[in-house]
Amino acid sequence: MRVALFVPCYVDQFYPHVAIATLELLEKLGVDVVYPDAQTCCGQPMANSGFEHLTHGCNDNFVKNFSGYDYIVSPSGSCVLHVKDHLHASDENAATHIRGKVYEVVEFLTDILNVQSLPARFEHKVGLHQSCHGQRGLKISQMSELVAPPFSKTERLLHMVRGLELIKLNRTDECCGFGGTFCVAEEAVSVKMGVDRVADHVAHNASYITGNDMSCLMHLEGIIRRQNRPVKVIHIAEILNAEK
Incomplete structure (x- = not known):
């Protein structure tokens, strides 16, 4: 199983430790994780503002970066939902595959990995x-x-x-x-x-x-x-x- 890590813009800029935690967590669970380093915005901010017709470049770039993986995992439900519902690209077959393979991290742990236990401790x-x-x-x-x-x-x-x-x-x-x-x-x-x-x-x-x-x-x-x-x-x- 090869999984691509999708890190949303605001996580990358303001909360990189969240992306690192997601990577480390997946690797602890035995997942082979790849970070496509040319990834950029998924286009959600533009689409939410009524400018989805201007997201073609974001969409094509997303497809280019995330095609060929078994799954795409992200620590952001809103960005994942945007990709699931709104990703369309010049290569529509690749976009369709991605829409069906992108998961928020909790979704992925429960629905795909079926995690039954974790070694985590957090006494708060x-x-x-x-x-x-x-x-x-x-x-x-x-x-x-x-x-x-x-x-x-x-x-x-x-x-x-x-x-x-x-x-x-x-x-x-x-x-x-x-x-x-x-x-x-x-x-x-x-x-x-x-x-x-x-x-x-x-x-x-x-x-x-x-x-x-x-x-x-x-x-x-x-x-x-x-x-x-x-x-x-x-x-x-x-x-x-x-x-x-």
């Missing part, structure tokens, strides 16, 4: 933020508005981590307000939603907020810093890769 109280793209797009967890049995692939993996205490929140799947370009177009609404999200974790004494999307965690981190809240953010891959 952790709150889980279930991002909208992962929850409603990738079906990583159940939506509370549906009358259906609850599930969370992320929670399942967190329960394998020794020493971790997963806290209960009042609103388990509420949006943080980031929403990509939404936080720019509707700044006040976005901030208020983020403030509420942070407050729920703080009220339940979380030491860390984790999730599948570093973009949402970045939004919450900005609010935490401005309010000087006693909580930190950490990507799920960092916890699953932790050893103490």
